[in-house]
Amino acid sequence: MADSKKCAHPVCSCTVTSGKYCSVECEAMEKTPDIACKCGHAGCSASAAATA
Ligand SMILES: [Zn+2]
Ligand SMILES: [Zn+2]
Known part of the structure; x- marks a missing residue:
């Protein structure tokens, strides 16, 4: 069965x-967990925060 879990990227809030990751962008950020999430998913708090 498919249980939903959070993206492994620390700043990403996607399911x-x-x-492990919601997107290839998050997977690519595995080595740089400090930068803002770039998954671009609507509802991702980290992604929204990057829009200044
Ligand atoms: Zn995200
Ligand atoms: Zn993610």
Whole structure:
């Protein structure tokens, strides 16, 4: 069964359905967890915060 969990990226608040990350962008940020999330998903607090 598919249990929903949070994206493995610390600043990302998206839900993951498969794998560890919600997007390839988050997977690429694995080495740089301090920068803002770039997944671009609506509802991602980290992504919204980057829009200044
Ligand atoms: Zn995100
Ligand atoms: Zn993510």
